[in-house]
Amino acid sequence: MTHVDPSNADSAAGWDGPSGDIWTDNADMFDAGVARYLQPFLDAAAIEPTSHVLDVGCGNGLVTREAARRASRGSVTGVDLSTRMLDLARRRAAQEGLANVRFLQADAQVADLGEARYDRIVSRNGVMFFGDPVAAFSNLARALAPGGRLVLLVWQTMADNPWFSAFRDAVAVGRDLPAPPPDGPGPFALGDPDRVRTLLTAAGFGEPDLRGVRERTYYGPDVDTAHRYISAMQHGLLSELDDAARAEAHATLRAELQEHHGPDGVTYPSAMWIVTARRMADPDDHSSPNGGA
Numbered sequence: 001m002t003h004v005d006p007s008n009a010d011s012a013a014g015w016d017g018p019s020g021d022i023w024t025d026n027a028d029m030f031d032a033g034v035a036r037y038l039q040p041f042l043d044a045a046a047i048e049p050t051s052h053v054l055d056v057g058c059g060n061g062l063v064t065r066e067a068a069r070r071a072s073r074g075s076v077t078g079v080d081l082s083t084r085m086l087d088l089a090r091r092r093a094a095q096e097g098l099a100n101v102r103f104l105q106a107d108a109q110v111a112d113l114g115e116a117r118y119d120r121i122v123s124r125n126g127v128m129f130f131g132d133p134v135a136a137f138s139n140l141a142r143a144l145a146p147g148g149r150l151v152l153l154v155w156q157t158m159a160d161n162p163w164f165s166a167f168r169d170a171v172a173v174g175r176d177l178p179a180p181p182p183d184g185p186g187p188f189a190l191g192d193p194d195r196v197r198t199l200l201t202a203a204g205f206g207e208p209d210l211r212g213v214r215e216r217t218y219y220g221p222d223v224d225t226a227h228r229y230i231s232a233m234q235h236g237l238l239s240e241l242d243d244a245a246r247a248e249a250h251a252t253l254r255a256e257l258q259e260h261h262g263p264d265g266v267t268y269p270s271a272m273w274i275v276t277a278r279r280m281a282d283p284d285d286h287s288s289p290n291g292g293a
């Protein structure tokens with residue numbers, strides 16, 4: 001692993017450790033879970049055949065591969081902290097015969113990503129974990145050509161995403177589990193539109209556009225599959241319980257998932273933002289929102 005900023009050390013230990021294992025072992029489930037968001041996100045990215053694209057927090061690389069197919073005469077770089085996810089991403093890109101793609105293990109907050117090297121920076125749920133988001137987005141702005149487009153898919157607030165508290169509460173068994181902070185780092189760090197605007201403009205982007213999208217997230221065709229999957233996601237919290245409490249947590253989780261089982265499998269309402277912003281030609285000029293190429 002290259003240099004990780006101290007503000008991201010805990011995050012890197014998780015993503016290049018137990019969380020990375022869970023994400024690698026359940027790669028297809030994670031992709032299926034948010035599949036309904038993929039097309040609107042890729043439409044917003046508007047990747048062209050000659051685009052040079054950076055995928056931040058690329059994980060197992062589904063978005064990287066989609067970008068590589070679109071940028072057929074350009075290039076795509078995926079950057080992530082997780083050794084195992086990057087290995088899977090490389091294998092899948094090779095299996096699909098994609099030659100215009102590379103993957104780097106690095107902390108996107110501080111890595112040298114080049115100067116004005118990309119005309120698109122995309123991320124599906126990979127930019128909410130930075131310890132110092134202004135530093136991180138400034139680093140991304142440097143890597144983006146003036147007028148280049150940043151396109152992010154991020155969760156809206158925890159209140160807009162009831163799946164999160166449903167799964168956490170199901171395995172709580174009397175524990176008072178802390179909610180992820182709304183100002184991050186964590187899944188809901190970019191849920192507040194004002195915070196997104198403040199962070200991105202401070203980092204050298206023009207006034208961002210936030211488009212709300214509401215889709216159902218998917219956890220499997222039946223309760224057994226969903227239960228296995230969510231149990232893997234909640235492994236850390238479940239492992240802290242004694243046997244009796246763990247059995248209670250599993251029973252509560254099953255009942256919760258059963259309530260959300262319908263004709264399309266186990267699904268929950270959810271909400272994300274598609275955030276689009278341009279790198280300012282002159283980082284000190286905030287007067288021309290979303291101008292440029």
Ligand SMILES: C[S@@+](CC[C@H](N)C(=O)[O-])C[C@H]1O[C@@H](n2cnc3c(N)ncnc32)[C@H](O)[C@@H]1O
Pocket residue numbers: 008011015016030056057058059060061062063079080081082085106107108109123124125126127129130
């Ligand atoms: C929720 S996962 C999303 C993965 C992938 N974008 C997807 O949609 O499947 C978040 C990813 O962000 C990566 N990540 C978190 N902080 C990062 C950082 N500072 N630099 C690079 N990647 C980071 C994690 O390793 C993880 O793979």
